[in-house]
Amino acid sequence: MFNYKKIASVLASAVMLSSTIGFAAAVSYPEPFVAGGTADVSVVWGANAAVSDLTSAIDIQQSLGSLVTASTSASSAAISGEAAALFSGGTKLYINDSLNTVKNVLTESNLPTVLADTDFSGNVDTTVLIRLILGVILKLILKDSLHQKMILI
DSSP: OOOHHHHHHHHHHHHHHHHHHHHHHHHTTTTTTEETTEEOOOOOOOTTOOHHHHHHHHHHHHHHHTTOOOOOOOOOOOOOSOOOOSSOSSSOOOTTOOGGGTOSEEOTTTSTTTTOOEEEESSSEEEEEEEEEOSSSOEEEEEETTTOOEEEO
């Protein structure tokens, strides 16, 4: 016959030893997963995993991701031609933001070649003032200096 007291004692000792090792690993968390601000980890879960497993995997990924520091190296993109920033140093423009979050209008002072005032000759001679109005829908405004009419395109 089995001695259940001895088996229970061995199992309890194994659980206590495992928890000691687990606590020791928790003390050094997040290492070795994140060291020096760089992540060296992949969080995976099974295709047939329970929702709680997926939730836990997301929590672990977010926890480790918050410990990763951004790289200090910066890169810049080369722009050829004329360009105007639609953001400022303190206010950024994000995906799905309206274009007029920071600036409402682009004028000749922003894009001196593209939006330069131009002369028009036809049935009448006039100077056309060009402006870009920023918003949910981009509008091009041509203002006739002779008749002061605004034409929205």
